Amino acid sequence: MTAAVAHTRFITGRWLRASYRQPALIIFTLVQPAIWLLLFGQVFQGVVKIPGFGDTSYIAFLTPGIVMMTALMSSGWSGTTFIADMERGVMDRLLASPVSRGGLMAGQLISNATNTLIQTVLVFVIGMAAGARYDGGPAGYAVTAVASMLVGIAFGSLSNAVALLTRQQEALIGISQFVSLPLTFMSSIMIDPQVAPHWVSVAARFNPVDWAAIAARQALSADPDWSSVLRHGGYLVAFTLIVAWLSTRAFRTYQRSV
Amino acid sequence: MATHAIRTTDLVKTYPKGQRALDGLSFSVGEGVVLGLLGPNGAGKSTTVKILTTLSRADSGTAQVAGYDVIREQDQVRHAIGYVPQKSSSDPMATGIENLVLGGRIYGLSRTDAVRRAAELLERFGLTEFGGRQVKTYSGGMQRKLDVALGLVHRPQVLFLDEPTTGLDPEARADLWTEVGRLAGSEGLTVLLTTHYLEEADRLADQLAIVDHGKIVAEGTPEGLKSELRGDSVHVELVDADTDGTVRSLLGQLPGITEIVAEGKVLRARVDHGATAVPAVLGILEDKAIPVSAVTVSRPSLDDVYLNYTGRSFQAAEEAA
Structure with a gap:
């Protein structure tokens, strides 16, 4: 167990170091949510006027949604690092070593969650600069940050599992886009589902992703329904634990096929 | 009873597509020995290494590495071995030092020990001045040396080198041969090396096991295997391929000539005395006005050993793979 914790720490370090060595990637992952926020904020401005839409400020409604959308979209890429490791001999070397499989998965996911957290903070900074205001206080922001990291971890581990099973960059990207777009639109990320078809x-x-968005918006509101x-937070934690466990199992399937 | 660093018994492995990679493969290696697993691509060498390094599982048969069973004592095996896969196993985004330190930490070395060991290995492989650079800036030869260093970071008992010099230019290959040659026998390290280069096997291996179609077809020292073949080998290169077997049957009439194998324009045969066989071969071909572009005589090479045991030349096997 202590080895698993230590291994998680080493692997986290490896990925964090790799991500800060790719400044272009960092800028891209930060600019992208900013663009979404400002773009969708303009395009869908009018939806708050539709009768039945819960909120009055669209940018305040949208910001937590874009946080979750960003966490979902960037975690879809997570598995590409696994595939790069498989295309080289890195994955095989690690799997022939006593490294903890859970640590291999967790380390990479923790590094991803760290990046998600930075994105979340940035989206809020931009959202607030554009006029979003929240009455929820620190607890609201904390819930939003944790929920976004859980979305990142859950979908990051799904992406890793798909990577281990398909071992193909193209297949992984195709599957992750196929999954993430419907998850984005069949949710309250951009519009209140009250005004959408039943x-x-x-x-x-x-x-x-919707559980995360609901938990965040509730926690950020003036009078949260705890x-x-x-x-919704509980569903999200349970979902994350299940997919994280399943994706660690995917190492076995990978090894069976080498 | 001699101690075996590696011992496999009747390994069988069939891939999902129905391709049989191993078909009852058995061999053993003593401690401190450099064993060369020689065979063309697709013979089953990498599959064997993957089973021995716990990456893959055999369908049946057993294998022990450093005295541990590769399935039941997986964790002990993983601690005892170093594995240098066919493809580069370093993280290109990390520096040489970072790769080695992470490698050491995974095997339980303290930070101080891992840093010290990294410096030691960089020095040993002549990479000290590049230790602080990202691996993606390394040449192919430097990456390969770092791969070997990564395999040694925890002082394993058994080191697996899967095709260590494939894809390297001749200079880098010679350089790596020197490094691997130096490893041999040091600290009681046992090395299993797979290769499809006859020259590499000849140069580095104390013992050879020739693999063909998932089985070991011959085992012994390179010298021993070669000396088992009596006489000399003769290669006759024709201008036109011997499609109807005329040349083959002509040569067969000569005394003291055996094991004639035709592959395209080349005929190989074994003779008791090269010096007397050549004039006879040339004479009989000239009588029948069959044009010849070259005839060579040589002491048996590993290629001849391979031909002797598998019935085809190494090159033909490579091309078929």
Whole structure:
């Protein structure tokens, strides 16, 4: 167990170091959510006027949504680093060593979650500069940050699992886009599902990204419904644990095929 | 009973597509020996290494490395071995030192020990001045040396080198041969080296096992294997391929000539005495007005050993693979 913790730490270090050595990538991952926020903020400005839309300020509504969308979209790329390791002999060398498989997965996911956290802070800075205001206080921001990291970890481990199973960059990117777009639109990320067709709001109920968005918006509101925050947060934690465990199992499937 | 660093018994492995990679492969290696697993691409060498390094599992058969069973005592095996895969195993975004330190830490070395060991290995492989640079800036030869260093970071008992010089230019290859040659026998290290270069096997291996179609077809020292072949080998290169077997049957009539194998324009044969066989070969071909571009006589090479055991030349096997 202590070895697993130590290995997680070493692997986290490896990925964090690799990400700060790619300044172009950092800029891209920071600029992209900023553009989404400002673009969608303009395009869908009018939706708050639709009767039944819960919020009055669209930018305040959108900001937590873009946080989750960013966490989802960037975690989809997570597995590409695994594929790069498999294309070289790095993965084989590590799997022939006593390194903890859980540590191999967790280290990479923790490094991803760190990047997600930085993105989340940045999206809020831009959202607030554009006029978003929240009454929820520190607890609201903390819930949002944790929820975004859970989205990043859950979908990052799914991406890693797909990487281990397909071992192909193209297949991974195709699958991750195929999954992340519907998850984005069948949720409350951009619009309140109240104003969308009924089936969308039904689908959103089973969407982990939506759980995160709901938990964040509730926690950020003036009078949070904590039971809703806990319920959706709980679903999200459970989902994350299940996919993280499954993706660690994917190492075995990979080894069976080498 | 002699101690075996590696011992495999009847390994069988079939890949999902139905391709049989190993077909009852058995061999053993003593401690401190450099074993060369020689065979063309697709013979089963890498599959063997993957099973022995716990990456893959055999369908049946058993294998022990450093006295541990590769399935039941996976963790002990992983601590005891170093593995240098066919493809470069270093992280290109990290520096040489970072790669080695992470490598050492994974095997439980303290930070201080891992740093010291990294410096030691960089020095040993002549990479000290590049230790602080990212691996993506290294040449192919430097990356390969770092790969070997990564395999040695925790002072393993058994080192697996899978095709260590494939893809390297001749200079880098010669350089790596010197390094691997130096490893041999040091600190009781056992090395299993797979290669499809006859010259590499001849130069580095104390013992050879020739693999063909997932089986070991011959085992012994390179010298021993060569001396088992009596006489000399003769290569006759024709202007036109011997499509109808005329030349083959002509040569067969000569006394003291055996094991004639035709591959395209080249005929190989074994003779008791090269010096007397050549004039006879040339004479009989001239009588029948069959044009010849070259005839050579040589002491048996590993290629002849390979031909003797598998019925095809190494090159033909490579091309077929």
